[in-house]
Amino acid sequence: MGRALRCAHFGLGPIGQAIARLALETPGITIVSAADLSPDRAGKDLGEVLGLPRRLRIRVRDDMDRRLSKLRADVAILATSSSLSECKELLIKLIKKGLHVVTTCEELAYPIPGNQAAFKTLDREARAKKVTLLSTGVNPGFAMDALPLMLTAPCSEVRRISATRVVDLAARRRSLQRKAGAGLSVHQFRRALAEGNVRHVGLLQSTHMIAHTLGWKLDRIDETIEPVIAPRDLDTEQIRVPAGAVSGIKQYARAYRKGELIVSLDLQLYVGAEAPRDHILVDGAPPLDVTIAGGIGGDAATAAIAMNCLPKLLVARPGVRTINEISLLHRMNPSEMAAAMKRGGKYVT
Amino acid sequence: MGRALRCAHFGLGPIGQAIARLALETPGITIVSAADLSPDRAGKDLGEVLGLPRRLRIRVRDDMDRRLSKLRADVAILATSSSLSECKELLIKLIKKGLHVVTTCEELAYPIPGNQAAFKTLDREARAKKVTLLSTGVNPGFAMDALPLMLTAPCSEVRRISATRVVDLAARRRSLQRKAGAGLSVHQFRRALAEGNVRHVGLLQSTHMIAHTLGWKLDRIDETIEPVIAPRDLDTEQIRVPAGAVSGIKQYARAYRKGELIVSLDLQLYVGAEAPRDHILVDGAPPLDVTIAGGIGGDAATAAIAMNCLPKLLVARPGVRTINEISLLHRMNPSEMAAAMKRGGKYVT
Secondary structure: OOOOEEEEEEOOOHHHHHHHHHHHHOOOEEEEEEEOOOOOOOOOEHHHHOOOOOOOOOEOEOOOOOOHHHOOOOEEEEOOOOOHHHHHHHHHHHHHOOOEEEEOOHHHOOOOOOOHHHHHHHHHHHHHOOOEEEEOOOOOOOOOOHHHHHOOOOOOEEEEEEEEEEEEHHHOOHHHHHHOOOOOOHHHHHHHHHOOOOOOOOHHHHHHHHHHHHOOOOOEEEEEEEEEEOOOOEEOOOOEEOOOOEEEEEEEEEEEEOOEEEEEEEEEEEOOOOOOEEEEEEEEEOOEEEEEEOOOOOHHHHHHHHHHOHHHHHHOOOEEEOHHHOEOOOOOOHHHHHHHHHHOOOOOO | OOOOEEEEEEOOOHHHHHHHHHHHHOOOEEEEEEEOOOOOOOOOEHHHHOOOOOOOOOEOEOOOOOOHHHOOOOEEEEOOOOOHHHHHHHHHHHHHOOOEEEEOOHHHOOOOOOOHHHHHHHHHHHHHHOOEEEEOOOOOOOOOOHHHHHOOOOOOEEEEEEEEEEEEHHHOOHHHHHHOOOOOOHHHHHHHHHOOOOOOOOHHHHHHHHHHHHOOOOOEEEEEEEEEEOOOOEEOOOOEEOOOOEEEEEEEEEEEEOOEEEEEEEEEEEOOOOOOEEEEEEEEEOOEEEEEEOOOOOHHHHHHHHHHOHHHHHHOOOEEEOHHHOEOOOOOOHHHHHHHHHHOOOOOO
16 A cells, blocks of 8 residues: 555534544545634644544644645645635635645535636636545535436436435534524524524535536526424423524525426424435436435534545546536545555546 | 437347437437347337337348448447347447447446456457447446445445345336246246346346445355245236246345455345335445335336436546446436537546
């Protein structure tokens, strides 16, 4: 086996930490640096930040880019923000430094109107440096876009794609509960919604990925967010939602083509959601009616998919790639990883 | 839009016919020739063979390769046999002629011990002529291999993959019922089994595809076939199975790694099967428990997936490609097809 893949981690929130923990367990990968702006984490040893019983002798830096010139890494793993505009400047620096980038930034999952210029800039920079940038995650990136797309492969006609993802927030991290407004009064929820503080980012990206990949020109996409009201007091380890307060959200994207509903995505994130699941319906010939009982796990799955992308990233064409362009994604194969490292930039997919 | 993709069809059994019907409906594709050895079809107009109300002015040839030198085509679509050794000679001629090939030949879905030399020969010839050969279909090729693999993408660990496919043969074509031994007495079934006349071809290919893609070295694979005995008289449009006779088969592949069962494929093909479905269980972290209610349709789906592969085939690396190497497969996008035609051999995936 050749040398290890050197990963530089940016952002050590719950997802960033989960990715770093997986990186530590993965043969052929070595963490060379870690950065996080939060005063809770910056300055500490990475082992402590990850809740490990041992020190890793990697001090979590309190800046993202001051010492980039000294960084010797192959891949940057960026898990800082859902917002493309918040990530863009750092992404360009990382690309200019010659690093491949894997990111969980939701807005990078697929170009949508308003973000296309930023995609073009990043793509141009990445192609110039012959590196690849890939956004990945369970949602967007898998459950409500790549997987539904894959499920159209056996169809000679597709009239509509519907995906419903129901997540019980009871056991999920506090920050996700907060993003879904769990625990707020209805009044507080309305204000938070107006301020853009409750919402999942990604339904528009998923909708555009599906439509564009299948060659569908959309008339319009409607996105709506509604509060779910707790029918009774809901107590979880991390949060108490009194009856009548908000337990989470239902967020919908509805895309129309020639006046017909053609993509319908329903995301339900709330405390006490019954029958958590992913359900995908391909209304086509033949139809496919697919249920994932319990749903595809959240943060752990997003961390895993980010890691599993690494060998694919190393052999992908330079530029900004989206998940629909990558060859069949699967749990990382250690020999594939080693082969990708050996190939050293000779892309094959 | 540029010129159409010229397809030459070899084999017009039920699957070959279904593919040809789809090809006729697909903008950007034109059928330039068709061949079938069966006296029922050879010599007739293709429209008649396909059961269309119109002539297509394409006479179904009664040979496969005598007039290949005159053929002007881009892609050969081969749906003649499950057996690689039966297809190999023609495949080499088609490749040498400079044609891409899509085939539903099950043994080409993935190289397994015993077939690897033939794969190498075909791969060498295809690379020399810069064309691509791809085997495709629902099973093998999707339901019990590519889709289970894709479902491991969100996992940081996979301990076992199980796939169960239950197909009610009542409404399926007579040749598939025959392959499953439906209607035979138990005695006749035993003889047909010993002679190799009842079985599905593909479980070993699927098992190897899964294991090899995930980097699993297998100790061994056990494949078994059992008859299903009709509990009562079963009447279908095409066949009557008396109580006590064979209504179909249960065929299993079990693969072991370090003594542990790691891939488990169950294919149940019988008349009167209850709750037809595809069920995939990824025993991993996180686990995924996926059910496709009713199952993924058979022949129509295999024909569709073969068509949907065409744009991917045109931009794939030359050589023998397997479905796990192709970028995310989905219902064909007409613009992708046109773009692939324009690219004319400049492969991108």
